[in-house]
Amino acid sequence: MPKLDKISHTIALPEGVSATLAGHDVTLAKDGKSLTREFRHPRLEVRDSSDGVEVFCNLPRRKEKALAGTWAAHLNNMARGLDSGFVYKLKAVYSHFPMTIKVQGNEMTITNLFGEKVPRVAALPWSPADVEVKVSNKTDITVTGADREKVGQTAANIERACHIKKRDRRVFQDGIYIVSKGDQ
Numbered sequence: 001m002p003k004l005d006k007i008s009h010t011i012a013l014p015e016g017v018s019a020t021l022a023g024h025d026v027t028l029a030k031d032g033k034s035l036t037r038e039f040r041h042p043r044l045e046v047r048d049s050s051d052g053v054e055v056f057c058n059l060p061r062r063k064e065k066a067l068a069g070t071w072a073a074h075l076n077n078m079a080r081g082l083d084s085g086f087v088y089k090l091k092a093v094y095s096h097f098p099m100t101i102k103v104q105g106n107e108m109t110i111t112n113l114f115g116e117k118v119p120r121v122a123a124l125p126w127s128p129a130d131v132e133v134k135v136s137n138k139t140d141i142t143v144t145g146a147d148r149e150k151v152g153q154t155a156a157n158i159e160r161a162c163h164i165k166k167r168d169r170r171v172f173q174d175g176i177y178i179v180s181k182g183d184q
Contacts, residue, residue, distance in 0.1 A: 007060045009072035013052040014083040021048060026075065030082040033146055037078065039071055046071065052079075081146040084183045088155035090141040094174045101135050101176075108133060108158055114174050122161035126150050133158075141176065152181075 013019060013028070020027040024040040039046050043064055044057045055071045057064050080086075092099060097115040101108065103124070111119040124133055131145040131154045141158065145151040155178055162175035 004060055004065070005058075007057045007065055007068050009055040009068055010049050010051065011053045011055070011072055011075045011079060013079050017079055017082050019048065019053050021046060021053075026053065026078075028075075028078045028082055033082055035078045035082060035147055037074060039074075041067060044068055044071065046075070077148045080183070081148055085144055085146055086148050086151045087180075087182060088143040088151055088178060089180045090143065090155060090158060090176050091179045092139040092141065092176045097174070099174070101138070101141065103133050103135060108161070110162060110176070113162055114164060114172070120161050122158045124154055124157070126154065155181075 014030075017028055017030045020029070024038050025036055026039055026046050027034055027036040029035075039055075041064075043060075044055065044067060047054050047056060053075055055068050055075070057068050060068065092101060092110075094113075097112050099113045100111045102111075103109075106124050106127075108122040108124055109119050110122065113120055124131070126145075130147060131143060131150050133154065134142045134144075136142070143151050143155045143158070145154075158176055159178055164172055164175060
């Protein structure tokens with residue numbers, strides 16, 4: 001594999017998104033919403049460029065090349081999230097026992113799943129300003145937000161709360177499942 005003298009990933013920021021670099025922290029902001037993330041490494045740096053933000057490394061090794069690509073992907077997701085946002089759609093599936101879903105504060109309550117007497121609770125660890133969870137038509141759940149990791153983790157928490165143990169998953173398919181992921 002040939003040696004590279006430098007590696008540079010330029011992330012173009014969408015219109016209206018501004019970047020602020022303070023030490024190791026990078027903050028992207030648009031219309032009052034902002035996302036901040038820390039990028040700390042002794043040989044990699046994030047710096048301003050003419051059309052956005054640049055991830056730069058001089059004389060990179062294999063791990064630094066990989067980390068530079070990861071940082072570029074994180075910055076790209078932050079810019080995309082502020083510009084258009086991320087949406088995960090989930091669907092509640094039941095065959096015999098109709099389940100009811102309620103969002104109250106920082107938790108989602110699923111009652112009557114599989115005929116169980118005790119309701120199941122899914123943690124919604126972030127505020128509605130960060131991640132918004134909506135229930136419509138009693139079975140459709142929409143999780144939206146600007147931070148891809150927070151939206152994905154919230155959807156995973158909801159899906160995981162409905163996991164049924166000691167039953168054949170091919171036969172007993174009741175639960176809440178992620179149907180689609182993407183932009184708004």
